[in-house]
Structure formats: structure tokens, C-alpha cells
Amino acid sequence: MGYTPELKELIKRVEATRPKRLEMARKGENFPALTLEERAVVLEKFHPDYQKEGRRPVKTGPDKGLVLPEEVAMLLESRSMLRPEHVKLDKVDFDTDVLVIGAGGAGNSAALLAADAGCKVIMVTKLRHGDANTMMAEGGIQAAVHECDSPFYHYMDTIGGGHFTNQPDLVATLSHDAPLSINWLEGLGMMFNKHPDGRLVSRHFGGSSRKRMNSAGDMTGAEIMRVLRDEARSRSDQISTIEFTPAVELLIDEEGKCGGAILYNMETREFFICRAKATIIATGGNGRLHIKGFACTNHYGATMDGVVLCYRAGVGTTCMWSTQYHPTGVSYPEQNVGLLITEKVRGLGAHVLNVEGEQFCFPLEPRDVESAEIIKEALEVGKAVLTPTGRYGVWLDSPMIDMLHGEGTVRRELPAKFIQFERHGIDISKEPMLVYPTLHYQNGGIAIDGDCRTVIPGLYSAGECTGGVHGENRLMGNSLQDVITFGRRAGIVAAQYVNSGVEVKKLTMDHVVKYEKELAEAGVENPVVAPILLPDYSTDEVASRRLLQVQGMLEAE
Amino acid sequence: MSQSESTPKKTQIATGDRAILPKGAKTIPIFIMGKQYEVPETLTIMKAMEFAGFQFLRGAGCRGGICGACPTVYRMPNDYKIHFGLACQTVVEADMYLAQIPFYPANRAVYKLEDIEARPDMINALYPELFRCVACNNCTKACPMNVDVLGYISALKQGDIARAAEISFDCIQCGMCASRCMGEIPQYHIAQLARRMYGKYIMPKAEHLQKRVDEINAGKYDGLLEKLQKMSHEELEKLYKEREREPDLAPNGTWVPQDAQYL
Amino acid sequence: MKVTYYPGCTLKTKARNLEDSAVASMKALGVEMEELTRWNCCGAVHSLADDDLIHQVAPVRDLIRAMEQGSDAVVTLCSMCYNSLARANLIMKNDEVKRKTINDFMDEEKDYHGELEVLHFLNFIRDHVGWDKVREQVKVPLNDMKVAMYYGCTLVRPGNVSIEPIGDTKVMGEFLEALGATPVDFPMATTCCGSYQILGNPEAALDVSAAILESALARGAEAVILSCPLCEYNLAKTQGQLTEKQKLSKEVPVYYFTQLLALALGLDSEACRFDLNDHNCLNFLKSKSLVA
Numbered sequence A: 001m002g003y004t005p006e007l008k009e010l011i012k013r014v015e016a017t018r019p020k021r022l023e024m025a026r027k028g029e030n031f032p033a034l035t036l037e038e039r040a041v042v043l044e045k046f047h048p049d050y051q052k053e054g055r056r057p058v059k060t061g062p063d064k065g066l067v068l069p070e071e072v073a074m075l076l077e078s079r080s081m082l083r084p085e086h087v088k089l090d091k092v093d094f095d096t097d098v099l100v101i102g103a104g105g106a107g108n109s110a111a112l113l114a115a116d117a118g119c120k121v122i123m124v125t126k127l128r129h130g131d132a133n134t135m136m137a138e139g140g141i142q143a144a145v146h147e148c149d150s151p152f153y154h155y156m157d158t159i160g161g162g163h164f165t166n167q168p169d170l171v172a173t174l175s176h177d178a179p180l181s182i183n184w185l186e187g188l189g190m191m192f193n194k195h196p197d198g199r200l201v202s203r204h205f206g207g208s209s210r211k212r213m214n215s216a217g218d219m220t221g222a223e224i225m226r227v228l229r230d231e232a233r234s235r236s237d238q239i240s241t242i243e244f245t246p247a248v249e250l251l252i253d254e255e256g257k258c259g260g261a262i263l264y265n266m267e268t269r270e271f272f273i274c275r276a277k278a279t280i281i282a283t284g285g286n287g288r289l290h291i292k293g294f295a296c297t298n299h300y301g302a303t304m305d306g307v308v309l310c311y312r313a314g315v316g317t318t319c320m321w322s323t324q325y326h327p328t329g330v331s332y333p334e335q336n337v338g339l340l341i342t343e344k345v346r347g348l349g350a351h352v353l354n355v356e357g358e359q360f361c362f363p364l365e366p367r368d369v370e371s372a373e374i375i376k377e378a379l380e381v382g383k384a385v386l387t388p389t390g391r392y393g394v395w396l397d398s399p400m401i402d403m404l405h406g407e408g409t410v411r412r413e414l415p416a417k418f419i420q421f422e423r424h425g426i427d428i429s430k431e432p433m434l435v436y437p438t439l440h441y442q443n444g445g446i447a448i449d450g451d452c453r454t455v456i457p458g459l460y461s462a463g464e465c466t467g468g469v470h471g472e473n474r475l476m477g478n479s480l481q482d483v484i485t486f487g488r489r490a491g492i493v494a495a496q497y498v499n500s501g502v503e504v505k506k507l508t509m510d511h512v513v514k515y516e517k518e519l520a521e522a523g524v525e526n527p528v529v530a531p532i533l534l535p536d537y538s539t540d541e542v543a544s545r546r547l548l549q550v551q552g553m554l555e556a557e
Numbered sequence B: 001m002s003q004s005e006s007t008p009k010k011t012q013i014a015t016g017d018r019a020i021l022p023k024g025a026k027t028i029p030i031f032i033m034g035k036q037y038e039v040p041e042t043l044t045i046m047k048a049m050e051f052a053g054f055q056f057l058r059g060a061g062c063r064g065g066i067c068g069a070c071p072t073v074y075r076m077p078n079d080y081k082i083h084f085g086l087a088c089q090t091v092v093e094a095d096m097y098l099a100q101i102p103f104y105p106a107n108r109a110v111y112k113l114e115d116i117e118a119r120p121d122m123i124n125a126l127y128p129e130l131f132r133c134v135a136c137n138n139c140t141k142a143c144p145m146n147v148d149v150l151g152y153i154s155a156l157k158q159g160d161i162a163r164a165a166e167i168s169f170d171c172i173q174c175g176m177c178a179s180r181c182m183g184e185i186p187q188y189h190i191a192q193l194a195r196r197m198y199g200k201y202i203m204p205k206a207e208h209l210q211k212r213v214d215e216i217n218a219g220k221y222d223g224l225l226e227k228l229q230k231m232s233h234e235e236l237e238k239l240y241k242e243r244e245r246e247p248d249l250a251p252n253g254t255w256v257p258q259d260a261q262y263l
Numbered sequence C: 001m002k003v004t005y006y007p008g009c010t011l012k013t014k015a016r017n018l019e020d021s022a023v024a025s026m027k028a029l030g031v032e033m034e035e036l037t038r039w040n041c042c043g044a045v046h047s048l049a050d051d052d053l054i055h056q057v058a059p060v061r062d063l064i065r066a067m068e069q070g071s072d073a074v075v076t077l078c079s080m081c082y083n084s085l086a087r088a089n090l091i092m093k094n095d096e097v098k099r100k101t102i103n104d105f106m107d108e109e110k111d112y113h114g115e116l117e118v119l120h121f122l123n124f125i126r127d128h129v130g131w132d133k134v135r136e137q138v139k140v141p142l143n144d145m146k147v148a149m150y151y152g153c154t155l156v157r158p159g160n161v162s163i164e165p166i167g168d169t170k171v172m173g174e175f176l177e178a179l180g181a182t183p184v185d186f187p188m189a190t191t192c193c194g195s196y197q198i199l200g201n202p203e204a205a206l207d208v209s210a211a212i213l214e215s216a217l218a219r220g221a222e223a224v225i226l227s228c229p230l231c232e233y234n235l236a237k238t239q240g241q242l243t244e245k246q247k248l249s250k251e252v253p254v255y256y257f258t259q260l261l262a263l264a265l266g267l268d269s270e271a272c273r274f275d276l277n278d279h280n281c282l283n284f285l286k287s288k289s290l291v292a
């Protein structure tokens, strides 16, 4: 285990250039940063968000004409798993007040608050209860809780970080509700990091004016998820959670209100009609679309289902063109691929190097610029390392850290990363790491207002599947806050709507029929079937031997 | 099949999470539930299984070692030991015999946190099986997160909720401990209850947070936020640039900014 | 010789008065007592089935933990813990076959061969502190107090782990004399208190308990000391029922031996923890002007 002999050979080149680079670093000299003009060029040419290649206008639906990544556009131009004419909508299998789709942080918060307001809730989820991006968040959750901070500064930091592209009412809601969310989680028994007197331990983060990052160890998201899941389980009298049963189509009643969804039991391959007075979409992100082939940090079910369902029903998106890439995701060893290497590593002085062991960029450019430069080194210059598992990587020279700051710094400052690599036989205080940009967060998504309403009555949405809260750039710690704040809001507002006396009329799938007609008219041939639910990672070789493929070829002949 | 031969100059690049077998890489045999498959070395069990053609429905969640969906048991030739690992974190080895255990039933008591107190006897009443522990330590040996499971079970028998909460903090609720328990104890459910009791009733409350919540509920910031939403880009940008930054070394709750009008 | 202290689960929950008074007393006597940092339940009841080795695993694991902590001996307060640890220790010391099986089963731990000594607190005070030292430090002599010495069974049975030869037990007497009290021996001093029968067959257990207390009263005892939380439960916590149903002639104050030690050493209520005993315990001491 550890690095292969071939990689060890390459590491020698890194070691050969290191003394000189260390000398530079000690003198405070750095590889020159790009000018604003140069930045624009490299972004334009290599940042996946800026590249023309791989993006195109979407041909149908509410955002027709909007330029989006191919993978996203293709899913928006998709057809349903179901043939509407064969679906019997008068036979209702589940009837409920509120249907929550997705059981991550946003879904559970919504379910709990709707239950608090007396509603009967069904929460369906694609994998197990809690298999979600929420579980994976390590860093923390923002909220202006200390005296020197206020919702005003939370608002300012968030909208500035998002280059002022955020939707103002959403930012206002976020910063207003954030302390309420933390208070709620504390009351549910979440183990926040606290000082001995009970004061929350809060830290700075990229783009903060105040220390606002609250956490629970280095598994804040997991702690939130565990607590919410346990609470939802404790309330099984009001909340029924159905696992491995994604929603695959929305149902709209003849008055145009959302009236529930069609559910699909992935294990038995049965479909069910779920009628609900209000429906909340909380299906999370889209990392598993692997836009442009990038690895990702997301969980297995992050396939943008909610956006697809809503889009087909006529709900547009906000900021959908924007995706967050993290410049340094692990590219070797294979078992860590896509995992984040925090910015702190570069902050502590580690250089980013090509296969020759040479520097090719300033290591602390903004995230998007840094990502673009690494991609350029791989694709254009052709000087990336090719890993034994066939991935691009550039060296992140972590051993410099101990050499610059003294023995033991790596272990002390980066304990989790140290262990993660040590497990696979790599001592990152002595050997450099291989990294490459990785897909991290779906910045845009379903268009909502400050109360999580979509344009369809009875249809609400919250969490990573929505857009606008973060604009084109999300600050660390704001998405966990997003899912709690808007999840809770969605639950409250949906319950108010239900309690005001809603009657679901005859259910229809007319929107699907209409949308598929639009696809045909727009000349979209062989649209993909979506939501795709899960990515398929079988090799081409295996896929080509699968019966359906073989059959397809025979039929074609 | 001969794609790489026909386009020899183009190197095959792995995209997304799909594993490939790059030129020159070795394959090794592994036995998935007893059946042999050849997979590239250095892959995780999860990716090796996908390489072999499995598509997970159960048994994969976060793919990052934190959700507990993919616990796997395996044995190596000539070794009586059962090994445990997360499929997404454990690298395949030649001749390993493996099976995933994506779900293991475990008794979860019914309770409402707000109706109970943080008292050891409350835990004992909800989970009397706690006292069936014989300290065999099978649970600790099975834990893929290296949690001292016997340690937190013992702490609970000793009535030390705080200690149990701290020891069990890294638990990802994969259920391996419960699958191996001689006392049929659902360790991770009990630990969850202990942690929530600790978080809600034993840890000191954040008083400053309660104060902030009261201010917000009293509408203190409503006007300010209203104004911000209507502000022009230029005004916002100006205010953004003027923000004072809390000093890095100021302990929480001590720093007083010069400009207090927006607090 | 390094001695590590093994508390046991009940002392951390229901019998804090036993532990707190002991720990405070040792501090007052200047004896350092290091608690085991990692430990599990002792197994509580020694398993009698010859082939039921799994129940030896818990106590053996505790002994291994103590060994890891570099100790030569483990000292316990609770008689039950003493009994399970001492008997498991004997197996590991003397029974080659069982030792191998248990060590093989616990292959994640260091092998253990009975290297440690298991001590009960009474013997520990006698041998490692000494009655003279105790006597010197007594600030509030318990003069004029007649105290029955209740050993129960687990301190003295079976013979190979008995803290003293059965029939010739002296240590509690010496202990009480050092505190200035008058020890009272009585016929049922080593009769079982009914133990876990209190759960399955409460009437039988209560009958025995009443008989034991009556037997002590008959010898003129005013109070009883013991060292086991289960005995304490049967003899003390049930006294309401004993006087009513079992016709026990009068209530008898029951103390953990360490509480009287703390009292005699002049320690405060936080150390003595009479608040966790029955109300008659405090009243009795008040009547003797030993507490305010």
C-alpha cells in the first residue's frame, strides 16, 4: 500500500526541487499570483463554469434558452419514467397532509416542524434515512450568535461572498433565522462545541467578518443528521419515513395545485400514488452528475431529482449555471478520491506542483481560479501526474509544512487528514498528496421565495436543491444553516397552508404530457429518462455485456 | 474492446467514480459472497464491486466513511479472524472473502426526549438489556470507526452519561457492534440516547444564544434586514468593504467592535 | 507496590456513599488511590457453571486493564466485585486449561496469568495503612457505639478467596476498634442476606434479612456495618417492610464501613454521604452526638 514504486519515483522530482522552493518560501517569496486580466483568461478557458464547451442553452421548459452545463441541461430535457396514459391516478395508496421528499437535513427539519403544527407527515427518501450530503459536512454551521455579531453581518458576509448575486429575501431569512436554528438544535440535544460556561465555540472562515462558524467536532453535519433522525424516529406517530422509495413524478390537481407525488419502491420496483395537501422537495444536490467528468464529494444519491421533477411541472431555477468546485480534492489513493483537502494545507505553505515537481501557480488564488489553473496544467500543458487508477493529479507538497513550521505541525493541524492517509500507508508529513479539483456543491436550484414557496401552490422546497440563497458562490457553513432554516420554514409554511383548509382535487399528470410534447416540438430526440436516481459506475465492458444492451444491439440489426 | 489500441495516443482517464483498469495495472481475485471476481488492486471494496458489475442499491450511502451504509465483513485465507471494514474505505486484498451487511436489526426504545431526564436509571429502564453485557468486547473489535464500544457501554452501566456521550461521539450507527453482541444489546441506539441527554440536559446552555433568540423574536433586526434587501449594489458593496474584522485571537464573546450600530 | 482501585458500577450509581466516603478517607489518611482509567463491570455474580467461561471474561479484562496501568494489586470496596475479581484471578493463576481458553478468546488483549493480587479494602487498610495510623488520625472516636460486623457471604466464601479464614474473621473488629467503637459479633454475621432472591422471591429474602438484623440486635448491637450494596439494599432499604411485615423489633441503622471511617476521621457530610442512607442512620448518630 501507499504510493506505488512508479509514484515514488515521481516524488523524487518533487524532493529535488524542494530545497530551492523552501528557501524561497522562507524568504517570503512566492510564485507570482495572476493579475485580474490573467485570471479572467484562465477562468474563461478552464473553469468548468466559464467554459463554453460542455454548456449549452436548454431547449425546453421555464428556463428555455438558459445556458447550462450539458449534464444539467440534458436532465432538464428528460422524459418521465412513467407513461402517463397507463398510470391510474384514482387509486391512492398513501394519503397525507404533508409529503416531504428527501430525508436529509432540510427534509427532516421540514417534517418535524410540520408535525409540530399538527400535520400528518410522510417523508420518503431514496436511500436510508439520513444517507445525505448533510451527513458528510465536517466544518460547521454559521449563525450570528455572539454579541459582536448580528444578522446584519451575516447578511453582509453572505451576499458579498456570493458576489452580490444572491436573492436578497433568502439571505435575509437565512441570517434572521440562523440563531433560532442553532437554538432548536441545542434543544434537541445536539452536542455543539462549547466553552465551559456554555458559550458556543465559533471560528472564522473564508469571507467572514465575525467568528460565526459553530461546530460539533469535525463531524457537524453527521451530528445534526443523527439528532434529527433520532427525533423523527421518536415521532413515528406523526411522521412515517419510507426508505428506498424516491419520488419520481409530481402530481398536480386539476386546479393546478400540487397534490403529492408518485413514489417508486426501488427494491420491489412498484409505483405508488401518494396524495398530499402540501409537498416539500428537499432532495439535495447534484454532485453525482459528475459534470465534465469531475469526481465529487457528494453522497451516492445526489442526482438532482428534485430540480428535474419541479422543472417538468413548470418551476424554474435560480443560479443553476453555477457549481462549486473545490480545487483540492484527493485524486489518490483511490479510496479517498473526491474527498476534500482543506484550504488550510495551502495556507500553511504547501506548494502545488506538476509532474516535474515544478510550481505552476500561486497556491492561494481564489477557489475558482486555483481550480482552473490545475485543470489547465492537466489538459493543456499536459504535465499532470496520471495515477495508477487513471486519474489526473497534481502534487500538494505537504511535507513543506513541517519543514517550515516545525516537526509535528501536520499532525497537530490536520489530524483527520493525517489519519485518512495514514490508513492507506501514506504519511503526508513526509510524502506529498495528489489532488485535483472536485465537484462540491450545487450553487443554483429550484426557484423559491423567502417562505420556500415555488410558483405552484402547495409545492415548497428547501435545502441544496434550491437556488438563490448563496448566489454564485457559497460560503462555508452557510449550507448547513440553509437546510435547517429553510427546512424549518418549509415545514411551518406548508403546515399553515394545510391547516387553512386545502382540498386536493382530481390528480393529473397533464404537466408531464405537456412537457414531453414540448420536448418533441423542440426536437429533443431520445430524451433521457429522469430522475436517474442513482449513478451507474459499472465499466463499459460490463455494461456492454448486459442483457438490455445486447438486446438493443440485436434489435438495431 | 480494442478502443485503446485504435487510439493509442489517447490515455484513458477515469471520470467521476467509475474505476478503470489502466494499462499495466494488476488485477487480483476477490470473493464476493464466495464468488470469485478479478478486480484492479488499490480499489476500495465498494469500487471493486462496482468494477465487477454490481450496482448498489443498499450498501452505499455517503461513499466517504461517515454514514454507516456499507459495513462489510471479510476473512483472509489461513486466518481465523473476522475483519470488519467500511466498503468505501477498505482497500481490496487478494483472496479476501467478503460480504456486506448493509442492515442489521436492532431494538430501539420509544421515547420523547422532552419527557425524560438525564438520569442513568432512565436509560436503564428504556434499555434493560444494557445489563446483559458480559464484556466480551466483540463490539469494540467489530467497530469500523475504532469506537471503544465496550467503553461506552461500561460508562453507561456506571451511570456516566457524559463519558458515554464523549466516547461514542464518532459512532456512525452502522450496526456492526449490535450484530456481534452476545448480550443482544443495541449499543448505538443507547449511545444516541445518551448523547442527546448529554447535549440537552447536561452540557451547559448557551445563554448568549438565548438572548439573541429573544432579540430576534422581539423583532430587533427586522427593520435592518428590510433595509438591506432594498439596498443598491453600490451601497452594499461599500458597507461590505467597510466591515471590521474580528481579530483572530479574540476569545469568543470578548471583542467589542467600534461600529455598534448594526449589532 | 502499586495498587489500583476498582470502583464497580454500583458505586458509581446507587452506592455513592460507599465510594465517596472511602475516597475521602484515603485522602485524609494520605494514601494515594489511583482509579482504574478504563474498566468494565466485574460480572457481578461469579458464574458457577464450570464451562461457562464467558462470565470470567469481564473480571479478567479488568485485571488486564490494571496490569496495563502498571499495578501489582487491585483493591475493591464492594464485596461482590471483590468476589468476582478474586475468583477470576484464581482461575487465571491456577487453571492452565481455562487460562489458555480465556487468553485465546481475548486475543486483542495481553495474556494474563494471575500476576495481580486482588484485595478487599479492609485488608488493604490493615496491611498497607495499618491500624496504628488509622487510630492516630481519628478525630471523632466512635466511643460508646456498639456496631455489628456483617460480613455477608461474598467476603468470606468460598474459602479460597475469603478475606480471612472463615470462622476466624478479625478484620472488621480491628477496624471498629481502631475507630473507637465496640465491635459486636453475632451468629448470623456471615449468613447470606438473600442476595438476588429479593427480585425473584422477595418474601424469602426479607425473612432472612429480618433474622440477621434481629440476631445482631439480640447481641446488643445498635448499628450494623457492611461493604456490599446488595446487602445494604436487603438489610437497609427494605426496613420499612421488615418492621411492618417481618415484625423486625426495631429499625437498625446500617452503614457502609467506610462511612464510619470517614466520620471518625472527622470528615464532613460531603465525604460521609449519610444523605444517601436511611433517615434513622443520621438520627442515630445525632443521638450519639457524633454529628450536629
Ligand SMILES: Cc1cc2nc3c(=O)[nH]c(=O)nc-3n(C[C@H](O)[C@H](O)[C@H](O)COP(=O)(O)OP(=O)(O)OC[C@H]3O[C@@H](n4cnc5c(N)ncnc54)[C@H](O)[C@@H]3O)c2cc1C
Pocket (backbone or CB within 6 Å): A101, A102, A103, A104, A105, A106, A107, A124, A125, A126, A127, A130, A131, A132, A133, A134, A135, A136, A137, A138, A139, A140, A141, A142, A221, A245, A246, A247, A248, A282, A283, A284, A285, A297, A298, A299, A301, A302, A303, A305, A306, A340, A440, A441, A462, A463, A464, A465, A476, A477, A478, A479, A480, A481, A483, A531
Ligand atoms: C463532503 C461535504 C462537506 C460539506 N461541508 C459543509 C460544511 O462544513 N458546512 C456547510 O454548511 N455545508 C457543508 N456541505 C454542504 C451541506 O452539507 C449540504 O449542502 C446540505 O447538507 C444539503 O442538505 P439537504 O437536506 O438539502 O440535502 P441532503 O442532505 O443531500 O438530503 C437530500 C436527501 O434527499 C434524498 N433524495 C434525493 N432524491 C430523492 C428523490 N427523488 N426522492 C426522495 N428522496 C430523494 C437523498 O437521498 C437525501 O437523503 C458539505 C457537503 C459535502 C458533500
Ligand code: SF4
Pocket (backbone or CB within 6 Å): B068, B139, B142, B143, B144, B145, B146, B147, B149, B170, B171, B172, B173, B174, B175, B176, B177, B178, B187, B188
Ligand atoms: S459503535 Fe457500533 S454502530 Fe457505531 S460505528 Fe461502531 S460498530 Fe458501528
Ligand code: SF4
Pocket (backbone or CB within 6 Å): B132, B133, B134, B135, B136, B137, B138, B139, B140, B149, B150, B153, B177, B180, B181, B182, B183, B184, B185, B187
Ligand atoms: S458485544 Fe455486547 S456483551 Fe460483548 S462487550 Fe460489547 S456490549 Fe458487552
Ligand code: FES
Pocket (backbone or CB within 6 Å): B059, B060, B061, B062, B063, B064, B065, B066, B067, B068, B069, B070, B071, B086, B087, B088, B089
Ligand atoms: S458509504 Fe457511507 S460509510 Fe461507506
